[in-house]
Amino acid sequence: MSTRIAFLKGHGTENDFVIVPDPENAIDLTPATVAALCDRRAGIGGDGLLHVVRSAAHPEARSMADEAEWFMDYRNGDGSVAEMCGNGVRVFARYLQRAGHVTEGDLAVATRGGVKTVHIAKDGDITVGMGRARLPEGDVTVSVGERSWPARNVNMGNPHAVAFVDDLAHAGHLYAPPPFEPASAYPDGVNVEFVVDRGPRHVAMRVHERGSGETRSCGTGACAVAVATARRDGTDPAVTGTPVTYTVDVPGGRLVITENPDGSVEMTGPAVIVAEGEIDPEWLTAAAG
DSSP states (O other), X not given: OOSOEEEEEEEETTEEEEEEEOTTOOSOOOHHXXXXXXXXXXXXXXXXXXXXXXXXXSXXXXXXXXXXXXXXXXXXTTSOBOSXXXXXXXXXXXXXXXXXXXXXXXXXXXXXXEEEXXXXXXXXXXXXXXXXXXXXXXXXXXXXXXXXXXXXXXXXXXXXXXXXXXXXXXXXXXXXXOOEEOGGGXXXXXXXXXEEEEETTEEEEEEEETTTEEXXXXXXXXXXXXXXXXXXXXXXXXXXXXXXXXXXEETTEEEEEEEOTTSEEEEEEOOEEEEEEEEOHHHHHHHHO
């Protein structure tokens, strides 16, 4: 890497990301490179990395290029590839707006979880159409120490296990992935949400994100939590015919999730760009080696 690489840093409800603009997909972001950039002590630091690429320039997104000009090539903080990141999509859209690629209003973003519709409001909040949740059948259990709970299996383009608990402290430190059973439910690992009630249609959660550990927020996780809570509360919009909205508090802020009768899920929340600069190529070569 002989030339300097531009980067930005942003967050959505304190779920933070390194942003690497690379429209023509010219930068080789290996897992080691991503992990080095996301390292909070030796690198820039982030829960994940947003690789900003034109869909037509990326082999995984070319089929979506007619629907969405831009592809969010999302990576977890450990360098692994992920299907989707709800907070990441909002920050991705905020970057596109800042860079002058889009303006307020509607746009489409390609992800490994499909094309997502995004609306940038004048008040600054960003709403993402997160698609429909899938609820695979079968009992799932998650555990922390000697405690265990039944969990709702929810897929928002990536897998989630949602457990309702009496106290968020029961989730423990969440440094390591909480064990789950059966192993066949999540062959590639899972994001685990622990949820408590705060009031009518208002919950709070903590999350262990697959490949990142505990994060301050998880957009797809908040959606999974809202869908699971609606089923628990008997407010499934497909049954009632009425949209249902839940406020979901995360350690880094607040997200508002709406599920519609057709099954589509929308997430609204903030997105902030906090810094931009250049990555030193010599450091990056050494760090990624």
